[in-house]
Amino acid sequence: MAPGKLISAVVLCIRVSLQIQGGNLSRDFSSVLDLRRGVRLPSALRVQPETRSFILDRPASLQIKMFYEEHLHLDDEIRYILDGSGYFDVRDKEDKWIRxxxxKGDMITLPAGIYHRFTVDExxxxxxxxxxxxxxxxxxxxxxxxxxxxxGQYMKFLAQTA
Structure with a gap:
């Protein structure tokens, strides 16, 4: 994926309906949960090519390939980065990638219906x-x-934000 132009987090959130929290949330994780009432059932996932996944019981290299496949979910995806780093790629209303x-310490909420993918960095x-x-x-x-x-609901939302 070729990098696109830089945009601010505020513009990004408006364009694709993301919620992003950043910076040292790991020091007080309860503050993250306070932001979202009803959030529960956390599940940790480690992505590292040379290890085996304890969640899906398959080589992490296959897991990375699965996460990098463009997909959507029928519910919001809320991710909190516990350690390391990587990229979420999301599609904007013109169907272009935004990286x-x-x-560590960042949290993102991807709305139901948004096409996205994840990959680790270097x-x-x-x-x-x-x-x-x-x-x-x-x-x-x-x-x-x-x-x-x-x-359909996500696309309707994007159309209304024009």
């Missing part, structure tokens, strides 16, 4: 926690997945 650098290591609202749902739907109601 978001995430590092350090090849990230440990992230996924938080859920309600029951945990891990299902990812690879593109194309435009027939889902969550995608």
């Amino acid at each position: 978001i650098f995430m590092e 350090k090849n290591y990230a440990k992230a926690m996924r938080l859920f609202v309600g029951e945990p749902v891990w299902t990812a739907y690879n593109r194309p997945a435009d027939h889902f109601e969550a995608r």
